[in-house]
Amino acid sequence: MTDDVRNILTALSAVPEPWQPHRLASVNDYDVKVVKLDGEFVWHSHPDTDELFLVLSGRLTIQLRDRDVHLGPHDVFVVPRGVEHCPLADGEVQALLIEPQGTVNTGDAGGERTSPLQELG
Amino acid sequence: MTDDVRNILTALSAVPEPWQPHRLASVNDYDVKVVKLDGEFVWHSHPDTDELFLVLSGRLTIQLRDRDVHLGPHDVFVVPRGVEHCPLADGEVQALLIEPQGTVNTGDAGGERTSPLQELG
Incomplete structure (x- = not known):
């Protein structure tokens, strides 16, 4: 639950480093997080959950083992669990x-x- | 689960009427929906769930019984359950x-x- 308005861009401006998700809001037991990404992360999976990426700015490739998924602004992709x-x-x-x-x-x-x-502060 | 990329703006351009939520993507048993709003809706509550609004364009007021919440582009607000x-x-x-x-x-x-x-089509 969030009891007031959060602005996504203001929130992102308060995120100092890439790869550090910050909680923007919660819906029941789900979190909506803002994050900055820069460069390559690490190969991993989430055995118990899907994970949704929504790109706000920049160009993101989500590398899968069998293909690359290319995302730009306003693109959404869900990595299936596992x-x-x-x-x-x-x-x-x-x-x-x-x-x-x-x-x-x-x-x-x-x-x-x-x-x-x-x-977020 | 969504198996391909969805663009939010493309999705919205395919929504013909206000107040008709369309599924953009699913994360486990949650849906992310695109919707157009125009004018006033009806007073209601969701007894069993929070509801997150993320405004992409325009000006939205979420009237509560004790106050009005004003949202513009990139603003997020969660209406608590009930x-x-x-x-x-x-x-x-x-x-x-x-x-x-x-x-x-x-x-x-x-x-x-x-x-x-x-x-969405």
Whole structure:
């Protein structure tokens, strides 16, 4: 639940680093997160959940094992649960993520790129 | 689950009438819908779920019983479950809705403005 208005662009301007999802709002037990992406992430999957990417600005490739999915502004793509993927941002990309609370950015891969969900100030 | 890329603006251009939510994508058992709003809707609530509004273009007021919430482009607001609300669009508004599958636009009010979820062509 969110009890007031959140502006996506204001929220993104408060995100200091790429690959650190920040909670924008919650709907029941789902979170809508803002995130900046830059460069290549790590291959991982989320065995228990789909993950929605909504690109706001920039060019994002979601690498799958059998193809690349290319996203630009206002494009939406859902990575199905269990499907390995590796985001690759050509320069800075601003995006929204929608997924259940508790979903971790590196999924089943873990490692040093794992970032706990952060709250906006 | 969505197996390909959907562009929000392309999707909205295919929506013929206001107050008819169309499914853009699904994340597990949640839907992300595109909708056009124009004028005043009906007072209603969703007893079992929060409802997220994300405004893409235009000016939307979400009337609550104790205050009005004003939204412009890139603004997000979550109406908590059980809270009576009545959207009021000042001209055409384009928006996304995020809520569990099966959520009906008129909630507990029903009536002639009830629109089944529609699929994009």
